[in-house]
Amino acid sequence: xxxxxxxxxxxxxxxxxxxxxxxxxxxxxxxxxxxxxxxxxxxxxxxxxxxxxxxxxxxxxxxxxxxxxxxxxxxxxxxxxxxxxxxxxxxxxxxxxxxxxxxxxxxxxxxxxxxxxxxxxxxxxxxxxxxxxxxxxxxxxxxxxxxxxxxxxxxxxxxxxxxxxxxxxxxxxxxxxxxxxxxxxxxxxxxxxxxxxxxxxxxxxxxxxxxxxxxxxxxxxxxxxxxxxxxxxxxxxxxxxxxxxxxxxxxxxxxxxxxxxxxxxxxxxxxxxxxxxxxxxxxxxxxxxxxxxxxxxxxxxxxxxxxxxxxxxxxxxxxxxxxxxxxxxxxxxxxxxxxxxxxxxxxxxxxxxxxxxxxxxxxxxxxxxxxxxxxxxxxxxxxxxxxxxxxxxxxxxxxxxxxxxxxxxxxxxxxxxxxxxxxxxxxxxxxxxxxxxxxxxxxxxxxxxxxxxxxxxxxxxxxxxxxxxxxxxxxxxxxxxxxxxxxxxxxxxxxxxxxxxxxxxxxxxxxxxxxxxxxxxxxxxxxxxxxxxxxxxxxxxxxxxxxxxxxxxxxxxxxxxxxxxxxxxxxxxxxxxxxxxxxxxxxxxxxxxxxxxxxxxxxxxxxxxxxxxxxxxxxxxxxxxxxxxxxxxxxxxxxxxxxxxxxxxxxxxxxxxxxxxxxxxxxxxxxxxxxxxxxxxxxxxxxxxxxxxxxxxxxxxxxxxxxxxxxxxxxxxxxxx
Amino acid sequence: xxxxxxxxxxxxxxxxxxxxxxxxxxxxxxxxxxxxxxxxxxxxxxxxxxxxxxxxxxxxxxxxxxxxxxxxxxxxxxxxxxxxxxxxxxxxxxxxxxxxxxxxxxxxxxxxxxxxxxxxxxxxxxxxxxxxxxxxxxxxxxxxxxxxxxxxxxxxxxxxxxxxxxxxxxxxxxxxxxxxxxxxxxxxxxxxxxxxxxxxxxxxxxxxxxxxx
Numbered sequence: 001x002x003x004x005x006x007x008x009x010x011x012x013x014x015x016x017x018x019x020x021x022x023x024x025x026x027x028x029x030x031x032x033x034x035x036x037x038x039x040x041x042x043x044x045x046x047x048x049x050x051x052x053x054x055x056x057x058x059x060x061x062x063x064x065x066x067x068x069x070x071x072x073x074x075x076x077x078x079x080x081x082x083x084x085x086x087x088x089x090x091x092x093x094x095x096x097x098x099x100x101x102x103x104x105x106x107x108x109x110x111x112x113x114x115x116x117x118x119x120x121x122x123x124x125x126x127x128x129x130x131x132x133x134x135x136x137x138x139x140x141x142x143x144x145x146x147x148x149x150x151x152x153x154x155x156x157x158x159x160x161x162x163x164x165x166x167x168x169x170x171x172x173x174x175x176x177x178x179x180x181x182x183x184x185x186x187x188x189x190x191x192x193x194x195x196x197x198x199x200x201x202x203x204x205x206x207x208x209x210x211x212x213x214x215x216x217x218x219x220x221x222x223x224x225x226x227x228x229x230x231x232x233x234x235x236x237x238x239x240x241x242x243x244x245x246x247x248x249x250x251x252x253x254x255x256x257x258x259x260x261x262x263x264x265x266x267x268x269x270x271x272x273x274x275x276x277x278x279x280x281x282x283x284x285x286x287x288x289x290x291x292x293x294x295x296x297x298x299x300x301x302x303x304x305x306x307x308x309x310x311x312x313x314x315x316x317x318x319x320x321x322x323x324x325x326x327x328x329x330x331x332x333x334x335x336x337x338x339x340x341x342x343x344x345x346x347x348x349x350x351x352x353x354x355x356x357x358x359x360x361x362x363x364x365x366x367x368x369x370x371x372x373x374x375x376x377x378x379x380x381x382x383x384x385x386x387x388x389x390x391x392x393x394x395x396x397x398x399x400x401x402x403x404x405x406x407x408x409x410x411x412x413x414x415x416x417x418x419x420x421x422x423x424x425x426x427x428x429x430x431x432x433x434x435x436x437x438x439x440x441x442x443x444x445x446x447x448x449x450x451x452x453x454x455x456x457x458x459x460x461x462x463x464x465x466x467x468x469x470x471x472x473x474x475x476x477x478x479x480x481x482x483x484x485x486x487x488x489x490x491x492x493x494x495x496x497x498x499x500x501x502x503x504x505x506x507x508x509x510x511x512x513x514x515x516x517x518x519x520x521x522x523x524x525x526x527x528x529x530x531x532x533x534x535x536x537x538x539x540x541x542x543x544x545x546x547x548x549x550x551x552x553x554x555x556x557x558x559x560x561x562x563x564x565x566x567x568x569x570x571x572x573x574x575x576x577x578x579x580x581x582x583x584x585x586x587x588x589x590x591x592x593x594x595x596x597x598x599x600x601x602x603x604x605x606x607x608x609x610x611x612x613x614x615x616x617x618x619x620x621x622x623x624x625x626x627x628x629x630x631x632x633x634x635x636x637x638x639x640x641x642x643x644x645x646x647x648x649x650x651x652x653x654x655x656x657x658x659x660x661x662x663x664x665x666x667x668x669x670x671x672x673x674x675x676x677x678x679x680x681x682x683x684x685x686x687x688x689x690x691x692x693x694x695x696x697x698x699x700x701x702x703x704x705x706x707x708x709x710x711x712x713x714x715x716x717x718x719x720x721x
Numbered sequence: 722x723x724x725x726x727x728x729x730x731x732x733x734x735x736x737x738x739x740x741x742x743x744x745x746x747x748x749x750x751x752x753x754x755x756x757x758x759x760x761x762x763x764x765x766x767x768x769x770x771x772x773x774x775x776x777x778x779x780x781x782x783x784x785x786x787x788x789x790x791x792x793x794x795x796x797x798x799x800x801x802x803x804x805x806x807x808x809x810x811x812x813x814x815x816x817x818x819x820x821x822x823x824x825x826x827x828x829x830x831x832x833x834x835x836x837x838x839x840x841x842x843x844x845x846x847x848x849x850x851x852x853x854x855x856x857x858x859x860x861x862x863x864x865x866x867x868x869x870x871x872x873x874x875x876x877x878x879x880x881x882x883x884x885x886x887x888x889x890x891x892x893x894x895x896x897x898x899x900x901x902x903x904x905x906x907x908x909x910x911x912x913x914x915x916x917x918x919x920x921x922x923x924x925x926x927x928x929x930x931x932x933x934x
Contacts, residue, residue, distance in 0.1 A: 076864040077926040079888050107929045109864050141889070148827045149925040151791050151890035226921045232751075232864075252751065252881070252919040 029173070033154035037064040037144040042136070042156040043119075045177045047170075048163040051130035055166060057158070058119040058180055059083060059096075059140055067146045068113045071101035073224055073263075075111040075231045078149070081120060081142035088135065090127030097121040099183035100264050100279030101222055110231045111145075112222055119180035126162070135159045185264045185279035190243065192282045194261050195290030196250075198619060199695070202229065202257060203292035204284050206244040206265060213239040215270040219246065221282070224262040227251045236678055247292065249695075259286050309468055313475045320479020348491060355488025357432040359481040361439020366477030369443070370470040392529040393580045396538055398444065399522035400576065403542050404549075405441075406515030409508050413549050442480060528631040528666050541576035548572040605650065609663035611671060614690075617659040623716050624659045624690040626697070628676065631666040635702060636685040643704035652713045691716050751862025751881065754918045758870070758878040759860040763819070765848035766835035771817065778874050780909055782809055782816045782902065784846070784884075785858055787828025787866040788838050790925035791890045796867065797842050799892040802884070805903055806845040812910055818846040821858035821866070826928035828866065829853060855929045865924035869902050873909055880905040882920030 030042035039062040046055045059081070063069055070078040085093040098120065101112040126134050136158045143151050168174055190208040197203065204221055219237035223229040233249035244265070250257070261284045269276050407413065487493050519542075526534040548569035607613060609626060617624045627644065629636035643649060653660060663672045665684050676686060679699065687700040689712055700708070752759050758781075762772035773781065784802070786793055796802040809816045820835055822828030830838065835849040852858060861870055861881070871880035885898035905915045 077922075077924065079890075079923060106926050107931065109926050109929075111926070141891075143890070145926065147926075147928070148789070149791065232862075252921075 030156040030158040033156065035144075035152040035154060037067050037150060038062065038069070038142065038152055040140065040154050040156070042138060042158050043169075043173055043176060044136075044158055044160055045169055045174065046160065046166045048161045048165075048167045049126050049130070049134050050164065050166040051126055051162060052128035053166055054123050054125040056121055056123055056177060057136065058121050058177065059138075059156075060117070060119045060176065061114075061142070062117050063115055063144060064146075065116070067144050068104055068111070068115045069118060069142050069144050070111065070113040071222070072096070072098050073112055073222065073226055073231070074143075075104075075113075076109045077106075078111050078113065078145060079141075079143040079151075081140060083120070083122065084139045084141075085122075086137040086139075087124075088127060088130075090129065091134070091136075092125040094123040094125075097123070097184055099180065100185045100266055103220060103222075106145075106147075108232075112231070119176065119183070121177075121180055121184065130162050133159050133161045183279075185266075185281045188265065188280040188282045192284035193287040193290060194257075194284040195287050195292050196257055197292040200250045201292070202248045202250060202261065203290075204244075204246040204248060204261065204282070205242060205290065206246075206280075206282060206284070208243045209241065211239050211244070216244070216267055217270070217275075218266070218268040218277075219244060220266050221246050221248065222264040222266065223248075223251075224264070228257050228261060229263075238674070257286060260284065261286070309471070312468075312472050316472045316475035317479040317482075320476040321482055323476075323480050324483055351488045353432055354435045355485045357435035358439045358488075359478075359485045361436035362443055362481040363439075363474060363477045364436075365440045365443035366473045367470065370473040373473075374466045374469055392526055392534065395522055395526040395529060396534075396541070396580055399519050399526065399538050400541060400545060401441075401444070402515050402519035402522060404545060406512045406519060407546065407549060409512035409515060411505075411509060412546075413553055439481065443477065525631050525666075537579035541579045544572040544576040548576075603662060603664075606660045606662040609661040609672065611675070614661055617661075618690050618694070621693045622659050623656055623692045623713075624661065624688075624697075625653065626661045626663065626686075626688040626690075628663040628665060628672060628684045628686040628688075630664065630684050633665075633684050639685055639687075639702075639704040643706050643709050646706050649706055649709050649713075652710055656713045656716055658713070752860075752878050754878055754881065754915075756878060757876050758872040761857045761860055763850040763852055763857055765850050766830075766832040766839070767848070768832070769848065771848055771850060773872065773876065776815055776872075777876055780812075780814045780874055780906070781872040782814055782906070783857070783861065783870040783872070784816065784818045785821050785863045785866045785868040785927060786818050786849075787820070787822050787925055787928060788830065788842075789827050790866045792924035793828075793866050795890050795892050796884055796895070797844070799895050800843075801895050801900070802867070803842065803844050805900070808903070809906060810845055810847065812906070814906060814910075816846045817848055817850055818844070819850045819852050819857050821852040821855045821863065822928040823855050823930035824853045826930075827925075828928055855927070858927055858929070863922075863927050865922045865927055867924055868922045868927065871902065871905055871909060871915070879909055879915050880918050881922075882917075883922040883924075886920070888921070888923030 029044070033040045041060050042057060043060050044055065044057045049055055061069060061081075070080050072080045074080050081096075083093075083096060087093060099114065099118055101114065104111040104113060104115075124136060136156075138156045139153065140156065141151065141153045143149055188206065190206050192204065192206045194202050194204045216239050219239075220235055221229075221237070223231065228251050230249040230251045235246055235248065237244055237246040239245075244267070263282055265280045265282045267278055269278060523535060523538045526538055551565045551569040551572070554565055606627070609628070614624060614626060627636075627640070629640065631637075663669070663675070665672045665676075676683065679686065685702050687702075687704065688697040689700055690697045698712075700712070758773060760773045762770060762774075764770050788794070788797075793802075806816045806818075820828065820830050822830075830849075830851070832851060835851065838844070839846070839849060850857060857863075858868075861868070863870075867884050869880065869882060869884050870878065873879045880902065882901060884902055885895065885900045887894040887898035901917060901920050905917070908915050
């Protein structure tokens with residue numbers, strides 16, 4: 001087909017040339033050189049050349065699967081492919097025009113190169129006085145590696161007839177050249193400059209203003225040569241209003257940084273029709289006025305976790321299990337336990353159904369949450385764990401829910417009373433439906449408890465494609481439901497449960513108190529989000545709800561009075577819920593805007609976190625401790641009470657001269673969200689510790705102890721001596 | 722590449738505490754010129770233990786090796802490595818060849834194989850250190866074989882990089898190349914600062930252990 005098209009084309013080009021061109025089997029290609037790992041050929045874009053008129057040839061290499069060859073800067077090991085030309089006098093071959101490379105990470109050693117297929121383009125200028133055919137001879141050397149490296153070589157010869165005008169090669173060959181040109185980086189449409197930090201590390205700034213951070217990903221700068229930039233260091237580029245900013249590490253070359261830092265910038269852009277990979281040649285001018293704040297790079301943080309899917313699933317399962325013990329889930333679980341005790345002695349099948357229904361409720365909620373996360377992410381581009389709790393409306397509704405469940409447990413109204421539509425009504429209803437909704441309730445209240453192990457799994461979940469997000473969240477749900485599920489399935493365990501009796505009512509009434517406590521906590525969270533007004537709306541709303549319940553309990557039946565009471569009750573509930581409308585108008589970011597005067601997160605003895613402040617303190621060679629916290633994060637608060645704010649630790653911080661920074665994530669905060677994301681985390685708590693002079697932070701565990709902090713601090717004290 | 726996501730055994734054991742802190746696969750920093758060289762201690766192919774601390778007062782050369790690597794072969798086939806080892810020994814320099822390929826990887830040698838190679842290649846290092854867990858290589862941030870280091874008599878790292886200036890696998894390039902290590906050693910022994918203290922090392926990717934544990 002290709003040849004037929006070529007024939008047609010040649011016919012159109014001129015009948016004189018047609019026959020000879022057609023007769024040659026493959027005029028624009030050298031013989032194929034097949035080495036152990038690469039199939040190579042020299043290809044020309046023209047079928048005939050014209051004296052003095054430049055044209056393009058390409059060294060086309062098909063590389064054995066999983067093996068790779070190298071770019072002009074091969075990275076930390078490897079060698080670039082080389083072509084040595086033997087040309088007739090007066091002919092000239094320009095340097096190789098390289099396609100954009102890809103990155104290979106071989107056990108942590110970074111290489112730049114090509115896999116599968118590469119075409120290295122070279123422009124050839126024939127002699128001005130060329131008469132007769134032009135013979136191009138080339139010797140190419142390349143290194144091809146998988147785990148082991150093999151130097152290979154090939155000799156190529158290509159003879160092209162000359163004529164009064166150059167003619168093009170067959171369409172298939174021309175397509176090859178078109179593709180090869182698309183793989184070559186284009187000149188950067190933006191100016192670029194770079195500055196050097198006090199520590200000597202360069203930061204590249206490509207002044208692409210107004211890019212949408214959400215739409216740009218996988219940014220990487222391939223330095224054009226070994227030396228000025230360390231290729232081993234992980235790069236964490238950010239899209240800022242000024243442009244793309246890439247902090248780099250200085251390389252091993254002793255020479256001063258060059259006036260121009262050249263390289264290839266690769267990025268992926270999300271467009272309406274999918275993602276497009278782009279490559280630009282960048283040459284950044286050294287700007288002495290641009291001194292990047294410091295090397296405070298979060299890249300390579302010690303303890304930053306990169307998980308595989310299997311690991312993430314295991315972490316999620318573990319995290320879900322641990323959720324059962326968290327104070328925020330406990331009341332719901334206790335409620336479940338009470339329900340279970342009531343079931344004791346019933347049919348085994350009923351138990352099993354109950355356990356399955358509860359599990360189904362939990363899983364359905366997690367699936368719904370995954371759906372929401374995926375939907376939000378595809379529209380907004382970013383989601384964080386606990387994001388629900390950054391909404392005051394959500395906090396208020398949860399407070400109401402806790403309150404109503406508490407009233408129910410106290411016996412203010414009875415199970416089965418007709419409060420259809422209210423979630424707790426369903427949850428406290430007996431039987432399968434009740435069990436299902438208890439599961440839903442458990443999930444709703446579990447979300448603020450980012451238990452240990454969960455952060456990394458959630459960070460992974462939120463950054464993965466939809467199926468993985470769903471899988472990880474479901475694994476977590478399974479973990480949450482597992483203890484109860486196991487109990488309901490195992491008669492041996494059931495036998496250990498106490499017999500039902502009057503103690504059950506007492507237990508139920510007692511369990512109301514953790515519920516009220518949870519409601520109080522939620523209201524407190526609300527005040528952090530909205531200020532003191534939040535208390536007014538929340539408590540007012542609770543009175544209205546209590547009033548509605550009282551009205552409904554006065555009597556039942558179809559009398560006119562009953563209907564009036566129901567009407568008033570409905571109005572009271574509506575009024576309570578209308579508080580949510582009011583909340584959105586109130587200063588929702590009071591805590592962060594007002595500088596923390598009414599913040600629930602205490603800043604006593606701490607400085608407010610900002611990247612700039614952190615960078616400054618790190619650059620000054622001080623030890624820096626960063627606490628990312630939120631008022632609604634119980635683990636955070638517990639850590640502060642038991643580890644960070646105990647006198648011994650306070651004293652140790654002071655003696656070591658630690659700069660203590662606190663990031664409050666109670667409300668949305670883009671800067672903190674960015675840091676969490678960079679470290680692969682989806683939520684708080686997160687603790688960073690920079691030893692003096694360190695170029696990267698250490699991530700401390702999510703559960704802190706006094707001794708852990710003290711041992712961290714003593715290690716720097718020793719280093720000082 | 723594909724080998725990076727090896728599920729860690731610690732996790733499968735369900736040991737939550739261990740799983741909390743997965744080890745970094747590779748330290749991305751190499752030691753700085755002018756700073757104390759990282760200490761090491763390793764057993765050589767004759768069972769003798771060598772540690773840097775014991776070599777204070779002597780100039781030390783480290784040469785990472787993998788005898789099957791084409792770039793290592795280049796310098797041994799042309800006798801370039803052996804010649805430099807002898808020159809160094811004559812000047813009282815301790816030349817340590819470090820076989821850093823992990824067990825099972827290309828270039829891994831037993832003590833017997835190491836000695837056989839020394840004999841068959843007529844090599845003359847002070848010792849061949851066996852580094853099957855790549856600990857020495859890791860401490861020095863070695864990325865290739867051969868990767869060369871010079872440590873002065875005070876234990877300061879004064880050179881790191883390639884054996885010479887022409888990165889190729891062809892022995893014909895050796896006479897044309899600047900022999901960085903030879904030049905640097907002369908400067909160190911003359912008490913002068915090393916002019917080119919950090920160069921690009923070229924060779925085969927160092928065969929570190931596949932799993933990080």
